[in-house]
Amino acid sequence: MQIAARHLDKITILDISGDIDLATSPELRKALLRELRELKTARVVLNLAAVRYIDSSGVASLVEGLKASRDVGSRLILFGLNRTVREVLQLSKLVKIFEICENEEQSVAP
Amino acid sequence: MRLCAKVRRADSILKPVEVLEYAGLLRWLPSCPRRDSVYYLDRRCVRKSASGDLSETKRVIQFLEPEESAHVSRGSLLLRMELPSDPEMLCVVRNALSELAAKLGFSEAECRAVVLAVDEAMTNIIRHAYLGDAERPIEASFRRIHVARDGQSKDALEIVLEDRGVTANPEKLCGRALEDVRPGGLGLHFIRQSMDTVEFSRRWGRNQLRLVKFLHTQRPEKGS
Numbered sequence: 552m553q554i555a556a557r558h559l560d561k562i563t564i565l566d567i568s569g570d571i572d573l574a575t576s577p578e579l580r581k582a583l584l585r586e587l588r589e590l591k592t593a594r595v596v597l598n599l600a601a602v603r604y605i606d607s608s609g610v611a612s613l614v615e616g617l618k619a620s621r622d623v624g625s626r627l628i629l630f631g632l633n634r635t636v637r638e639v640l641q642l643s644k645l646v647k648i649f650e651i652c653e654n655e656e657q658s659v660a661p
Numbered sequence: 662m663r664l665c666a667k668v669r670r671a672d673s674i675l676k677p678v679e680v681l682e683y684a685g686l687l688r689w690l691p692s693c694p695r696r697d698s699v700y701y702l703d704r705r706c707v708r709k710s711a712s713g714d715l716s717e718t719k720r721v722i723q724f725l726e727p728e729e730s731a732h733v734s735r736g737s738l739l740l741r742m743e744l745p746s747d748p749e750m751l752c753v754v755r756n757a758l759s760e761l762a763a764k765l766g767f768s769e770a771e772c773r774a775v776v777l778a779v780d781e782a783m784t785n786i787i788r789h790a791y792l793g794d795a796e797r798p799i800e801a802s803f804r805r806i807h808v809a810r811d812g813q814s815k816d817a818l819e820i821v822l823e824d825r826g827v828t829a830n831p832e833k834l835c836g837r838a839l840e841d842v843r844p845g846g847l848g849l850h851f852i853r854q855s856m857d858t859v860e861f862s863r864r865w866g867r868n869q870l871r872l873v874k875f876l877h878t879q880r881p882e883k884g885s
Contacts, residue, residue: 570755573784574748604755606780607847635773642777642854643847 552602554582561593562659568601571609579609583616583627593625596658600631605639617649626650630658736806736819739765746787746824747795754801755780761803765818766876774855775818775874781848782822782870790826790868799824808873816876817857824868829861 552575557564563586571579586592595616599605613629620627630652632640640646652658740761744750755776762772783799791797800823808815853859858873 570752572748572751572755572780573787574751604752604776604780606777606784607851608784610847638770638773639777639851642851 552578554578556582556586559659562596563590563592563594564596564598564655564659566598566601568603570604571602571612572604572606573608576606576608576612580612580615583612584619587616587619587623587625587627591623591625594628594659595620595625596628596630596655598631598655599629599636600633602633602636605636607639607643610639610643610645613649614645628652628658630654736804738802738804739818740801740803742801744799744801745795746791746797746799748784748787751780751783754783758803762818762874765805767818767874768877771874771877775820778852778855778872778874779820779822781851782872785829785848786822786824786826786868786870789829790824792827797824797826806873808875810875818874818876820872820874822870822872825866826868828863829868 552567552569552571555566557566565582565586567579569575583595583597586595597613613627617627628650631654632651637646640649740757742754742757744754758779759772759776762775763769767775779801783801786799787793787795800821802821804819804821806817806819808817852872855874856872857875858871860871862869862871
């Protein structure tokens with residue numbers, strides 16, 4: 552898995568690619584918590600279009616990021632959900648708790 | 662404590678041939694062949710009193726093949742892997758299994774489901790059975806089997822994962838309520854949603870997880 556960060560004003564976009572599993576999810580968790588808890592970024596956007604695979608440990612990292620965003624009063628937004636990611640989120644019944652946008656333009660809109 | 666169990670022959674599945682109380686069951690078990698036995702214990706028939714202790718019954722149940730196994734041919738071994746319990750190896754198994762499932766004729770969605778189930782099962786072994794130790798052995802075998810079900814013979818992929826880690830806690834094997842939004846605890850739910858059969862047992866110091874996914878597409882006839 553690779554994570555590349557882009558910054559737009561008070562928004563950070565994390566472009567994630569590859570597989571999110573037990574080996575890589577701690578890195579995603581760390582990146583999310585750093586943006587939300589340490590840097591207090593007002594809006595963190597995750598671009599998941601290039602994610603090939605995600606498992607329950609990856610979903611757990613997303614949930615932890617969501618909880619952190621609620622704690623600090625910021626927003627965590629997901630976009631670019633491909634079939635694999637969407638299926639796993641639907642299976643977890645957690646798809647409704649996340650703020651999900653169709654594309655990057657929507658996710659950074661005021 | 663009063664326990665009863667129906668003990669039936671595999672070839673007379675519809676008609677229980679014996680009903681034993683717990684004491685009778687314990688007397689009968691030493692003569693019961695373990696693997697490849699034609700007998701099995703119908704675990705749904707096991708009852709216990711309010712103050713009863715099921716630990717002994719759980720132990721003896723582990724000696725016996727589960728119900729479905731009595732109707733399963735051993736099938737053909739497709740792939741066998743012995744891996745260290747290193748999270749970095751998960752992608753290796755996913756890639757191999759994805760190819761294997763596709764070759765067997767599973768749809769793309771079914772392939773993704775099988776891969777997710779095995780990945781989650783191995784994650785559980787690494788985290789819970791081996792407590793994160795990355796150098797313990799995990800054995801995985803993949804077979805094509807034929808299962809008698811609903812009066813029909815069905816082809817299926819059988820996956821057996823074995824580890825030598827600590828015994829799984831039966832309470833944790835129940836998963837958790839999905840309404841409880843928190844990180845973790847989803848793996849078992851994913852496995853159960855993805856596979857047709859999920860059976861856990863502990864035998865001779867090993868945890869064994871057996872997963873079965875039925876093939877819905879028919880094999881092409883030879884020569885067609």
